[in-house]
Amino acid sequence: MKNAGCGSARRLWALGGLTGATLLSALWLLQLLRRAPGGAPVPQPKLVLVWHWPFADRPPELPSNTCASYGVAHCHLSTNRSLLASADVVVFHHRELQTRQARLPLAERPRGQPWVWASMESPSHTHGLGLLRGIFNWVLSYRRDSDIFVPYGYLEPHDGPAPPLPAKTRVAAWVVSNFQERQPRVRLYRQLAPHLRVDVFGRAHRRPLCAHCLLPTVAQYLFYLSFENSQHRDYITEKFWRNALSAGAVPVVLGPPRANYEALVPPDAFVHVDDFGSARELAAFLAGMNESCYRGYFAWRERFRVRLFSDWRERFCAICTHYPHLPRDQVYHDLEGWFQA
Incomplete structure (x- = not known):
């Protein structure tokens, strides 16, 4: 697919009324009243x-x-x-x-x-x-x-200043416990790794992370590979909500189509692998991202926060x-x- 440049997904998320995560959060809160x-x-x-x-x-x-x-x-x-x-x-x-x-x-x-x-x-x-x-x-x-x-999670409205982003010292991280060569996510990683430094954690790579170590570790990285173990409708798990968004890293997603994610979060809150013609193009986009473009991926934090479920x-x-x-x-x-x- 065509490579989506920085800011190409910046459009009114709430055009024509409440949509996306705003609508989801509003409905969720109304149900509890x-x-x-x-x-x-x-x-x-x-x-x-x-x-x-x-x-x-x-x-x-x-x-x-x-x-x-x-x-x-x-x-x-x-x-x-x-x-x-x-x-x-x-x-x-x-x-x-x-x-x-x-x-x-x-x-x-x-x-x-x-x-x-x-x-x-x-x-x-x-x-x-x-x-x-x-x-x-x-x-x-x-x-x-x-x-x-x-x-697995959703964005809820949040008042007050957005929390500061964690300091970034590394490029990309991936935490995976079930690492099998036949999986699409592993094949994509193999294609991406020659062009982008990806630190892989998990038992399969003899780099396990304790339960309380995951978020502080991922917070040091610019990007997190939110690769689902299988691609199905609405299947967006803690790999996206907790491991990436809650940690303060930009999720690079492999899962359902982009529209499925956009029903839950703003379109400029993540990078979707389907927006690129190859893993090499994806790596070049991530490696060449400037600070202004990068910070744009966290604009949602000014109005929302992650609610894990x-x-x-x-x-x-x-x-x-x-x-x-x-x-x-x-x-x-x-x-x-x-x-x-």
Whole structure:
């Protein structure tokens, strides 16, 4: 594709009203607002039963005010399976169903009880959906067309001065744990490395970073390779939101098309690999960027800040936020077809 020069993506992000991340943030905040006194009656508390906690042998402790701490009122989470008959909604995380660590209690399912399918993985790493036809009523995922949309992150409005950018002493960084030559991201890295200094961290390169070391390390770099492990609709993970934007580095993205990113952040907040005809052109653009052009990629920090959305407790509490507006008679008869589309 044509090489996009510095500033070519600088256009009014909110042209014609709220769009992009502004609209996303506004909708998100509106969903969390309580009704004013004198409005509709206060809703009865909803019980969300989590059948198997994601990626855990033992569930975390869930105090009664768990959801209130995330700004979601009238919502209780539980992992007590004996409450199946009385739960307002039951949520199942797909990884445990896929690995058969959990089974669906189909014979014990109360009539009319909504079930939620939950996953934050990409279609490339999601298997067995063909066995789940006609079971789930709602979907919780990063997909924007999900019934319960829970992105990995988003931009929320922010007042006050933008925080200063960290001092930059290095060019580009990439943190990767699953490094396989067949992956498009690895092939792109191989093409990019001869023309641009990229420091690679992760177990595969014997340069692991501790949990608290990642952001301070990446903050020293001008650019971060936010390369997703697979390219799918709306699949924009912590590699973009946390590893790059939160660290104060410009994300160089390999993932869904540019328009998908622009629905969430300003068009000049990232560099998309699709804007260049080759890895060599991309490297030349990054290496030749002047300070004024570079700082333009952080203009969004004057009005917004990154809000990470990574805690499964908060994700499950979001079910209650959406609950009053979700269709009661909906069934996913072809969950695989929907998710793989």
